[in-house]
Amino acid sequence: MQKILVVEDDFDIQELLQNFLQEAGYEVTTANDGVEAITVFSDRQFDLILLDIMLPKIDGFSVCELIRKQSQVPIIMLTALNGEEEQIRGLDLQVDDYITKPFSMPILIRKTAAVLRRSSGPHEDEHKTIAYQNLILDCDNYTATVNGAAYELTQREFEVLKELLTNQGRILTRQNLLDKLWRYDFYGDERVVDTHIKNLRKKLGIEFIQTIRGVGYKIDKEN
Known part of the structure; x- marks a missing residue:
């Protein structure tokens, strides 16, 4: 229980x-x-x-x-x-x-x-990692490693970053992220997404999350 x-x-x-x-x-x-x-x-x-x-x-x-x-x-x-x-x-x-x-x-x-x-957490994500440039996202421990330094993310920060990384090359609107991650349990300002993006950039020191003004966010496909 x-x-x-x-x-x-x-x-x-x-x-x-x-x-x-x-x-x-x-x-x-x-x-x-x-x-x-x-x-x-x-x-x-x-x-x-x-x-x-x-x-x-x-x-x-x-x-x-x-x-x-x-x-x-x-x-x-x-x-x-x-x-x-x-x-x-x-x-x-x-x-x-x-x-x-x-x-x-x-x-x-x-x-x-x-x-x-x-x-x-979903069982299929256990022990799975996502690598992008100098970042490694650990889907089991909800941590991110940047240039060898480990950072602990909140549940929602992790989910936002993971969603962007698994949709590389695609623009995700704020509403896309709210519908996928917050689902029916969100009744607030969609700008809450901006706050999580700001926190991720500050915490991890990453610059590859692009702001598409008036639309949403995007991470380019890695070559």
């Missing part, structure tokens, strides 16, 4: 989340504030974290930052803050998805299942 940590200080929402997730077949542990979340996470292993931003003691952004120093466990942020700045900050902290309150429980359950499905 997959284990989910729910970090939410509103007890009504916390109880609702716990009940729906348990009915969906997940084992649920709850935390009421940021300090408790870090303590519980340090003591146990989880498959996914549902993390509210507006928490007592330590806010959700800080909790996420602390967790990311030791784990790439999937994180879905829950928030009443729906501004672009907050979403970009969450993406910079490598969250896997973003759900704005008030939210639909059926949609939340589907988003949770989608993130868990992506984090498990």
Whole structure:
């Protein structure tokens, strides 16, 4: 049974989340504030974290930052803050998805299942690598090696880069990437794709992802 940590200080929402997730077949542990979340996470292993931003003691952004120093466990942020700045900050902290309150429980359950499905990875990709110029993409460990230096990517960063590499020579629009990678569990601004591309370029120091202005992105076929 997959284990989910729910970090939410509103007890009504916390109880609702716990009940729906348990009915969906997940084992649920709850935390009421940021300090408790870090303590519980340090003591146990989880498959996914549902993390509210507006928490007592330590806010959700800080909790996420602390967790990311030791784990790439999937994180879905829950928030009443729906501004672009907050979403970009969450993406910079490598969250896997973003759900704005008030939210639909059926949609939340589907988003949770989608993130868990992506984090498990398709079996056919095990031990597979993709090489391009000075980059090697490890499909088993979700890492990228550039000039011999290894970099850990978030689930979504990896998927975006892999999709571009497996479609060399083809322009992929933002909508192409959203439809393929986010599927039905995305209800936000398509510019979220731009943020992931920006993060990949900065993290890996690569220049071969081309921006096709007003359309999308492309990686040329390697000769």
